[in-house]
Structure formats: structure tokens, C-alpha cells
Amino acid sequence: MGNEPAVEVAGLVKRYGAKTAVNGLDLTVERGAIAAVLGPNGAGKTTTVETCEGYRRPDEGSVRVLGLDPVAESAALRPRIGVMLQSGGVYAGARAEEMLRHTAKLHASPVDPGLLIERLGLESCGRTPYRRLSGGQQQRLALAMAVVGRPELVFLDEPTAGLDPQARRATWDLVRELRADGVTVVLTTHFMDEAEQLADHVSIIDAGRVIAGGTPEQLCRGGAENTLRFSGRPALDLASLLNALPADSAAAELTPGNYRIEGKVNPQMLATVTSWCAQHGVMPDRLAVERRTLEDVFLELTGKELRA
Amino acid sequence: MTTFAPDPGAAPLPRMIGAQTALETRMLLRNGEQLLLTVIIPSLLLLLFGTVDIITVPTQTAGGAGKSVDFLAPGILALAVMSTAFTGQAIATGFERRYGVLKRLGASPLPRWALMTAKTGSVLVTEVLQIVLLTVIAFALGWSPHGNPLSVLLLLVLGTAAFSGLGLLMAGTLKAEATLAAANLVFLLLLVGGGVIVPLDKFPAGVRSALELLPISALSDGLRDVLQHGAGTPWADAGILGVWAVLGLGAAARFFRWE
Numbered sequence: 001m002g003n004e005p006a007v008e009v010a011g012l013v014k015r016y017g018a019k020t021a022v023n024g025l026d027l028t029v030e031r032g033a034i035a036a037v038l039g040p041n042g043a044g045k046t047t048t049v050e051t052c053e054g055y056r057r058p059d060e061g062s063v064r065v066l067g068l069d070p071v072a073e074s075a076a077l078r079p080r081i082g083v084m085l086q087s088g089g090v091y092a093g094a095r096a097e098e099m100l101r102h103t104a105k106l107h108a109s110p111v112d113p114g115l116l117i118e119r120l121g122l123e124s125c126g127r128t129p130y131r132r133l134s135g136g137q138q139q140r141l142a143l144a145m146a147v148v149g150r151p152e153l154v155f156l157d158e159p160t161a162g163l164d165p166q167a168r169r170a171t172w173d174l175v176r177e178l179r180a181d182g183v184t185v186v187l188t189t190h191f192m193d194e195a196e197q198l199a200d201h202v203s204i205i206d207a208g209r210v211i212a213g214g215t216p217e218q219l220c221r222g223g224a225e226n227t228l229r230f231s232g233r234p235a236l237d238l239a240s241l242l243n244a245l246p247a248d249s250a251a252a253e254l255t256p257g258n259y260r261i262e263g264k265v266n267p268q269m270l271a272t273v274t275s276w277c278a279q280h281g282v283m284p285d286r287l288a289v290e291r292r293t294l295e296d297v298f299l300e301l302t303g304k305e306l307r308a
Numbered sequence: 309m310t311t312f313a314p315d316p317g318a319a320p321l322p323r324m325i326g327a328q329t330a331l332e333t334r335m336l337l338r339n340g341e342q343l344l345l346t347v348i349i350p351s352l353l354l355l356l357f358g359t360v361d362i363i364t365v366p367t368q369t370a371g372g373a374g375k376s377v378d379f380l381a382p383g384i385l386a387l388a389v390m391s392t393a394f395t396g397q398a399i400a401t402g403f404e405r406r407y408g409v410l411k412r413l414g415a416s417p418l419p420r421w422a423l424m425t426a427k428t429g430s431v432l433v434t435e436v437l438q439i440v441l442l443t444v445i446a447f448a449l450g451w452s453p454h455g456n457p458l459s460v461l462l463l464l465v466l467g468t469a470a471f472s473g474l475g476l477l478m479a480g481t482l483k484a485e486a487t488l489a490a491a492n493l494v495f496l497l498l499l500v501g502g503g504v505i506v507p508l509d510k511f512p513a514g515v516r517s518a519l520e521l522l523p524i525s526a527l528s529d530g531l532r533d534v535l536q537h538g539a540g541t542p543w544a545d546a547g548i549l550g551v552w553a554v555l556g557l558g559a560a561a562r563f564f565r566w567e
Contacts, residue, residue: 053415055567075419079318083415088408091335098331105327106417108317115311149417150315181312 004067006031006153006184007052011061014047014208021047023208024061029201034175034185036199038192038294040304044208045188046086049155052186053083066153079107082151084142086158090130096141097126100148107149116144120170135162143171147178154178156187160194172198192294196220202294206302220292226265227292228273230284231258237280244276245269265289318417328418328426333433336396345495346391346438351445354384357505358449365507370454370538381446381453382531383504386467388438390502390524393431393468395495398475401427402487405479410566420566424476431468439464455534459541463534466549467527473556474523480564498524503532523552 007029014022022044029035037045050056051063054070054077063070068077090099097117104110117123120140125133133141139162146154156175160168175198178185189195195202196216204212204219212219234256241261242251249263263269270289277284298304318324336342357363358377365379404410413423443451478487500506502524508516519525530545 055411055414078415079417080316081415083412085408085412089412090407091331091409092403092407093335093338094331098334102327102331103416106319106324108319109315111311145412147312150312152314152316178312181310181314183312183314 003031004064005029006033006066007035007186008064009048009052009061010063012048012051012058012063013060014044014051014056015059021208022051025205025209027203027210029184029186031184032179032182033200034179034187034198036195036202037186037188037205038190038195038202038298039188039205040190043205045205046157047208048205049157049186049188053081053155054078079149080152082146082149082154084146084154084156084159086161087138089142089145090138092129092131094130095127096122096130096133096137099130100141100144103145104148109150110148111150113144113148116148119174120144121167136164136167139163140167140171143174147174147183151183153184153186156185158188158190160189160191168194192298195294204294204298204301206298206304211301212297216294219294219297226262227290227296228261228263228265228270228288229259229290230273230277230287232277232282232284233257236282240280241273241276244272321419321422324418325422325426325429328423329429329433332426332430336392336400336430336434339400342396342400346388346396346434347441350384350388350391350438350442353387353505354380354442354445354449358446363506363510365505369452369536371452374452374536375450377446377449377451378453378536379507379532380505381442381451382535383528384442384446385439385464386502386524386528386531387499387504388442389435389464389467389527390471390498391495392434392438393471394475395491396434396475397427397431397472398478398491399488401476401479402482402484402491405566406484408567414566428468428472431472435464435468453535454538456540459534460531462541463527463530463546463549466546466553467523470523470527470549470552470556473553473558473560476560476564477556480560480566498522503528521548523549526552 005028007027009025009027012022012025013020025044025048027048037048039045047056051058052065052070054074057071065077066080070077097113100113100116104113117126120143122137122140122144125137130138139159143156143159146156160171163171175185175187187198199216202213202216202219203210236253236259238251238253242249246263249261251259251261254260261273274284357380361376365376367374367376367379369378414420475491478491482490501519502522503519504524508519508525511519520529526545526548530542533539533542533545
């Protein structure tokens with residue numbers, strides 16, 4: 001096993017006809033890390049991952065996965081990676097457990113399929129044909145199929161899309177366990193909480209290129225800006241509040257009665273806001289000091305909602 | 309516990325191909341529509357046309373005056389090969405492509421050629437089951453086959469190759485729904501116009517010489533030459549099937565799209 005990064009993408013360009021899906025994308029994933037590729041639908045997440053999996057040939061740029069060319073050296077690469085497609089991938093008539101056991105048989109020393117069935121809560125539908133599984137059950141089966149072969153590197157394309165909170169938690173636990181056991185994980189998501197919770201490194205992509213990257217903490221700390229939120233009665237006189245605050249502060253009524261103040265949040269600022277509220281007879285309900293979320297970062301960088 | 313500690317590797321090829329063949333066969337035998345096409349329709353046609361005099365067919369055999377089953381059985385065997393290798397395989401593969409099964413297997417350790425080998429294996433297993441069942445029915449109807457079994461085997465293998473190529477070409481290039489419709493339509497047309505139950509000499513001479521070039525006609529005519537008339541290997545029919553096999557498999561290899 002070499003010491004090169006698990007994934008090295010440099011200057012990747014991929015076009016479909018006149019449409020450029022990926023436009024000069026760079027991505028490096030260190031071994032043993034969980035890397036999240038975060039972006040809205042159509043940003044180029046799936047195209048990027050599928051190029052790493054060997055499904056697409058880059059129009060420009062280079063892609064190395066575990067030190068190999070995913071297209072030219074596909075036969076050597078495929079046994080070493082696990083793949084979860086965004087949807088499908090299973091015979092409509094195959095039973096869940098049957099398909100997982102079959103996938104295990106294609107590998108030299110697979111994980112016990114029974115263990116995965118149990119871990120992912122698929123016991124009750126093990127004999128159910130794939131076409132009759134719920135969307136969440138189909139997702140969990142696809143995840144189990146991706147990890148059953150004890151791969152070094154796993155690609156998960158939107159692994160928790162359509163999952164209920166409990167199943168999503170089970171998926172997160174499994175992904176963390178993969179990392180703990182030394183597996184590298186690359187996942188795409190448009191859930192910022194998923195990236196914040198799981199990833200060692202987040203690449204935010206939009207319109208086919210990486211627009212920001214780093215640990216979730218680095219990305220959210222950006223500029224040490226902080227946010228204070230509270231609710232009260234609608235249409236407060238924010239100009240008068242701003243007069244009381246340091247000059248570099250900003251205040252906005254996001255929706256009627258919901259306020260956000262940005263600036264250097266410290267005890268003095270908090271005291272200023274609460275005493276201003278007291279003077280104006282406002283009860284600052286749900287008062288909270290927040291750091292930026294990846295959602296905020298994305299909005300600032302692109303002016304777009306992440307989940308749009 | 310290090311449940312997922314990496315230990316990657318492909319299973320040995322024979323094990324992968326064996327597992328894939330078994331899975332493909334189970335999928336085929338579990339599918340009601342496929343069974344209708346591959347088992348029920350050929351069996352019913354053999355029973356119906358073998359017991360009720362619907363169409364006058366040439367019943368003369370190598371052993372003297374025969375029964376209508378002597379004409380029908382070879383045609384129905386040809387139909388069985390077509391239903392599995394062409395219609396069934398085209399529809400199943402078309403939907404596997406549509407639902408990302410081929411794509412997902414393309415990222416597994418199983419090489420593509422091994423997947424195609426497994427598909428062929430499951431077609432052959434199904435054909436053996438069909439032939440056993442149809443042979444039992446035919447014998448119950450008083451069938452008296454003639455000829456060299458090896459000639460029969462050669463024709464069946466060539467027919468399977470020809471129909472597989474055409475089925476995979478359709479599955480790999482058309483949308484799944486289009487494949488479903490077209491494969492069923494072709495099945496019906498070739499059932500009527502391919503010398504399966506209707507003798508080709510019921511058609512006008514010009515039409516007939518065109519129909520004789522179809523793979524189903526070559527297979528049913530060739531099987532009839534051997535099984536009904538006790539002829540040696542019908543090389544002309546074998547040649548027609550060979551040409552279809554080369555064209556079909558070649559075009560499928562060239563134009564098949566996996567996604």
C-alpha cells in the first residue's frame with residue numbers, strides 16, 4: 001500500500017455535450033479520513049465521484065485513486081473500492097439479504113453479511129424483493145453492499161438522502177466506524193449537518209468547482225464572525241439597536257420577529273443587546289449565540305441556498 | 309473490534325462466475341412474466357397444436373407417417389431458444405441497465421466479460437430446463453425424433469448465440485420500455501412467420517424466401533430437417549445462424565451501452 005493520498009483529483013473537467021458538469025475541480029483525500037463533497041444538486045458532485053469510480057473518463061485533468069488510473073487500471077482498482085450509487089444497482093426481483101450475500105461472494109474476505117444486516121436494521125426485510133423495499137431500506141442495502149468487501153476506500157453518493165433520523169444516525173455510526181477501522185470514506189451530501197458531523201475535510205462545490213475547503217471548524221470560523229439570534233415582537237427599531245452596538249455590527253430581521261445580529265459577539269455585546277431589549281420592553285426569546293454553519297458559509301460564497 | 313479493517317480482494321473468478329450465474333438464473337426463474345414467455349407459452353402451444361388439428365402440417369417423418377407433434381416439436385424447441393436467449397434476455401438486461409444493476413456490477417470485482425459469461429450460463433441452464441420439459445410433453449404426444457443429437461446440439465448452440473447477440477444489442481441500445489415492447493412484438497411476429505407452428509410453405513414464394521433467412525426459421529427448419537426427417541447436419545441453416553450470431557454479437561459488443 002503506497003503513501004500517496006487515497007484520492008487525488010487535479011484540474012478535472014467533464015462536459016456532457018454543451019454542458020460543463022465539472023469545471024477545473026481539485027480534490028485531495030488523505031488516507032483514513034472522511035471527506036465530504038458538499039454542494040447543491042447539479043453542482044457536479046456525482047460526476048466527480050463517478051469519475052473517481054472509473055465510470056467517466058475525464059475530458060481534462062488527472063484523477064488518481066489509490067495511486068491508480070480509475071479507467072485504465074479499473075480491474076486493479078475495483079476490488080479495492082466500495083461503491084454506493086445514488087440510486088438503484090440491484091435486481092428488482094432480488095431479495096435484500098440475497099443481494100448482499102451475492103455481493104459478498106464477489107470478494108475474497110468479506111464482512112459477515114448477517115452482521116451488516118443487523119447493524120443497518122435490515123433484519124425485517126431480508127427476504128423482501130428490492131422493488132418492494134422502502135427508499136430508506138434500499139439506501140441501507142446499497143450502503144451494506146458498498147462496505148461488505150472490506151474495501152480500503154468507500155464512495156458514498158448521498159448515503160442518507162431519504163432516510164429517517166434513526167436510519168441516518170445508524171448510517172453515521174457506520175461511517176465513523178469505517179474510519180475508526182482505517183477505511184477512507186468519500187461521501188457527497190447536500191446536508192450541511194452531515195458534513196459537519198462526519199467529515200474531517202469538507203469541499204464545498206458549486207458549478208463544477210471547489211469554492212471552499214477545509215475542516216468544518218475552519219470553514220465555519222472564517223473571519224471569526226459570530227452570530228447572535230433572538231426572537232421578539234416584529235418590526236423592532238434595529239437602527240437604534242445598531243447605534244448601541246460597535247460600528248462593525250450588522251442586524252437583520254430575517255422573518256417577522258426573528259432577528260440576527262452579526263459582529264464580535266462577546267459578553268459586552270450580549271449585555272448591550274439585552275439591556276437595549278429591556279429598555280424597549282422586548283423579551284428576547286430563544287436568545288442564542290451561534291457560530292456560522294456550513295449553510296451560512298455556502299450562502300455567503302454563492303448567494304444560493306444549499307438545498308435549493 | 310475492527311469489523312471493517314480493509315482486506316480487499318476479488319474472489320476467485322470461477323467462484324464469481326458461478327455465483328453470478330446462479331443469481332441470474334434465480335432472477336429469471338422467479339420472474340412470472342419470464343416464465344410465461346419461456347415455459348408456459350411454448351408448452352401450451354405444443355399441447356394445443358399437438359392435440360387439436362388447427363393447422364395442417366406436413367407430418368411425414370424419416371420413419372414413415374408421423375403425427376403433427378413430429379412437425380411441431382422442433383419448431384417449439386426453436387421457439388423456446390428464442391424466448392430465453394432473445395426475448396427474455398433482452399427484457400431482463402434492458403431493465404438491469406435501466407435500474408443501474410449493470411452499472412453497479414461494473415464497479416464490483418466481477419469483470420464485464422465474466423458477467424456476460426454468467427448471463428450466457430443462466431440462458432443455457434434455462435434452455436436445458438425448457439428442453440427437458442418440452443421433450444417430456446412431446447413424447448407424451450407420441451413424438452418420434454430422428455437424427456444425430458450432435459447436429460441438434462450444434463443448431464441449438466448457434467441459435468442461442470444468434471438470439472443472444474440480437475437480444476443484447478436491443479437491450480444495450482434501446483430504452484428498457486422500448487426493449488420490452490419490441491422484444492415481445494418480435495417474439496410474436498417470429499412465432500407466426502418463422503416456421504414455428506405455421507409451415508413456411510403457407511406463405512407466398514417471395515415472402516417465404518425472405519422469411520427463410522430469419523434466425524428463427526433457420527433454427528426451426530434445421531431442427532426439423534434433423535429431428536423429423538433424419539437428415540445430416542443442415543449446413544445451410546447452420547450457416548444462416550452463424551452469420552446472425554457474428555452480426556448480432558459483433559454489433560452488441562460495439563454498441564452496447566452499460567448505463
